[in-house]
Amino acid sequence: MAIDKNEQYIDFEKPIVELYNKIEELKRASAETGEDMNGEIEALQQRVENLYRVTMKDLTPYQRLQIARHPKRPTTMDLISGVFEDWFEMRGDRLYRDDPAIIGGIAKLSGISVVVLGHQKGNDTKSNVYRNFGMPYPEGYRKAMRLMRHAQKFNLPLITFIDTPGAYPGIEAEERGQSNAIAESICLMSSLSVPSLAIVIGEGGSGGALAISVADRIAMFENSVYSVISPEGCASILFRDAKFANEAACALKMTSYDLLGLDIIDEIIEEPLGGAHRDKELTILKVKECIQRNIKNLTNLSEEERKIAKWKKYASMGKYSSK
Amino acid sequence: MLEKFFNVKKRDIPGGLWTKCPSCNNAIYTRELNDNLKVCHHCNYHFRLTVQERIDITFDSFNEMFSGILPVDSLNFVDTMPYSDRLKEASSKTGKEEAILVGIGTIADKQIAAGIIDFDFVGGSMGSVVGEKIFRITNYARENKFPLVLFSSSGGARMQEGMLSLMQMAKTSMVVGKYKEMGGLYISVLLHPTTGGVSASFATLGDIIVAEPGALIGFAGPRVIEQTIRQKLPQGFQRSEYLLEHGMIDSVVERKTLKETLKKLVTWHGY
Ligand SMILES: [Zn+2]
Numbered sequence: 011m012a013i014d015k016n017e018q019y020i021d022f023e024k025p026i027v028e029l030y031n032k033i034e035e036l037k038r039a040s041a042e043t044g045e046d047m048n049g050e051i052e053a054l055q056q057r058v059e060n061l062y063r064v065t066m067k068d069l070t071p072y073q074r075l076q077i078a079r080h081p082k083r084p085t086t087m088d089l090i091s092g093v094f095e096d097w098f099e100m101r102g103d104r105l106y107r108d109d110p111a112i113i114g115g116i117a118k119l120s121g122i123s124v125v126v127l128g129h130q131k132g133n134d135t136k137s138n139v140y141r142n143f144g145m146p147y148p149e150g151y152r153k154a155m156r157l158m159r160h161a162q163k164f165n166l167p168l169i170t171f172i173d174t175p176g177a178y179p180g181i182e183a184e185e186r187g188q189s190n191a192i193a194e195s196i197c198l199m200s201s202l203s204v205p206s207l208a209i210v211i212g213e214g215g216s217g218g219a220l221a222i223s224v225a226d227r228i229a230m231f232e233n234s235v236y237s238v239i240s241p242e243g244c245a246s247i248l249f250r251d252a253k254f255a256n257e258a259a260c261a262l263k264m265t266s267y268d269l270l271g272l273d274i275i276d277e278i279i280e281e282p283l284g285g286a287h288r289d290k291e292l293t294i295l296k297v298k299e300c301i302q303r304n305i306k307n308l309t310n311l312s313e314e315e316r317k318i319a320k321w322k323k324y325a326s327m328g329k330y331s332s333k
Numbered sequence: 334m335l336e337k338f339f340n341v342k343k344r345d346i347p348g349g350l351w352t353k354c355p356s357c358n359n360a361i362y363t364r365e366l367n368d369n370l371k372v373c374h375h376c377n378y379h380f381r382l383t384v385q386e387r388i389d390i391t392f393d394s395f396n397e398m399f400s401g402i403l404p405v406d407s408l409n410f411v412d413t414m415p416y417s418d419r420l421k422e423a424s425s426k427t428g429k430e431e432a433i434l435v436g437i438g439t440i441a442d443k444q445i446a447a448g449i450i451d452f453d454f455v456g457g458s459m460g461s462v463v464g465e466k467i468f469r470i471t472n473y474a475r476e477n478k479f480p481l482v483l484f485s486s487s488g489g490a491r492m493q494e495g496m497l498s499l500m501q502m503a504k505t506s507m508v509v510g511k512y513k514e515m516g517g518l519y520i521s522v523l524l525h526p527t528t529g530g531v532s533a534s535f536a537t538l539g540d541i542i543v544a545e546p547g548a549l550i551g552f553a554g555p556r557v558i559e560q561t562i563r564q565k566l567p568q569g570f571q572r573s574e575y576l577l578e579h580g581m582i583d584s585v586v587e588r589k590t591l592k593e594t595l596k597k598l599v600t601w602h603g604y
Contacts, residue, residue: 201507261408327504328462
């Protein structure tokens with residue numbers, strides 16, 4: 011486990027960081043005095059690791075959301091450059107402009123070509139302003155649709171990465187048809203017959219996330235979230251106060267484990283101890299394995315079989331009773 | 334004589350003799366308002382209709398279908414009250430079991446598959462039942478080669494059903510997409526207000542999209558937008574006329590001509 015003192019910690023990591031600091035102190039003292047403290051140090055290291063494991067297992071949904079929103083969390087760009095050998099970015103919607111909140115293109119993975127696209131957040135203030143914090147305008151979804159059609163035309167598997175607080179709520183976004191862009195994207199993606207896999211890597215924020223998630227298979231990073239509304243938004247509307255975000259996060263059932271249980275998603279990609287940002291290389295390996303396995307399984311099906319399975323998957327979404 | 338007069342009055346005019354228009358503040362003689370399809374004759378404000386009133390002014394006859402699909406509280410959702418209590422409250426308020434009614438309506442000799450969302454039932458929000466009923470009526474329309482008309486007025490997805498409700502956007506968009514691909518005519522009628530998960534799914538996928546005058550239509554609600562951008566919104570923002578100007582809908586149709594418009598469009602497409 012690597013803990014960097016300069017990193018930003020989430021509240022639940024504090025006791026772990028304190029223990030870690032104690033180990034560092036002991037090491038220093040040992041070096042200064044020449045006294046052998048290895049036994050003590052090892053015991054403490056074991057303790058810190060156990061504590062970390064237990065803490066991670068018992069995280070509340072809101073704590074997981076903090077990991078999902080962590081500024082160091084791997085973004086779509088990180089995953090594309092880590093997972094694929096090479097890629098060619100395709101930009102623009104051919105209608106209005108290139109939306110930097112959604113990126114995509116054609117990529118190579120162990121000899122095969124795939125179309126890849128996803129929401130792109132920044133990792134500092136400047137890049138977040140440029141990426142609009144990963145909140146697309148309609149043109150972002152129209153670019154995504156262009157890429158989906160490209161995948162369908164050339165019979166290429168489609169991989170999408172989901173990481174957005176939601177589609178951007180603004181005047182221009184409304185004027186250029188945010189609703190229609192999302193609806194068309196959902197509709198188009200549901201009709202594709204090429205193998206498709208959506209991976210929620212951070213925040214899956216409402217319709218803005220769903221627009222590029224209607225795939226044959228849906229996977230989620232262990233600590234990512236996927237929700238009909240942000241817990242803050244839900245709290246202020248339904249609980250009448252945004253300070254109930256924690257309660258709302260629990261009630262909404264937005265974690266990967268909740269959604270696997272509700273049959274919304276197909277699989278969970280386990281994260282390294284502390285979250286995906288703690289070991290990006292391991293994260294990339296796991297994503298690569300997930301993509302390769304799913305493409306292989308989906309490619310083994312005929313186009314017709316995939317179409318039928320996809321129809322059934324989304325037709326059966328929802329729970330109701332019959333009289 | 335007088336008593337008889339008043340009895341008739343009471344039956345015909347629920348809610349009192351006079352109704353105040355929330356738009357122009359004029360007091361309107363309620364009977365006159367009802368005779369005018371609940372449209373203010375001073376300012377053209379379109380009052381909300383109940384689902385039954387909508388059916389009455391649109392169709393010559395209507396047969397409800399798939400009425401036995403009922404909501405369940407799968408998440409055991411509790412906010413300021415349990416979701417199950419909220420559903421009961423909505424039921425006793427509206428006399429309905431969910432926020433949509435679907436079926437086959439007729440205009441003259443034309444059979445039309447239709448769905449009408451009930452805004453008074455939990456804000457017309459789309460949960461599993463709304464999604465399933467739209468799914469079934471759209472498939473029914475495809476199998477029987479009926480035109481499809483969906484009347485929307487909704488705050489969006491039903492938060493109390495979590496991701497199950499978000500997935501209804503996928504389910505309804507998929508089924509409407511297939512219906513259109515197979516040659517069906519889908520007319521979407523947007524009523525005040527249509528926002529969120531409903532406007533961002535089947536409601537804006539119509540082959541033809543019309544809206545009643547002055548309806549609020551958008552992805553995000555005006556308050557959310559104001560809070561995000563911290564500036565005042567332009568006059569008429571997100572209203573039907575504004576959407577028409579920005580190319581998002583085909584026509585703003587007065588309530589009194591809606592039935593004729595639907596009949597004409599259905600006929601002109603060969604039904
Ligand atoms: Zn008026």
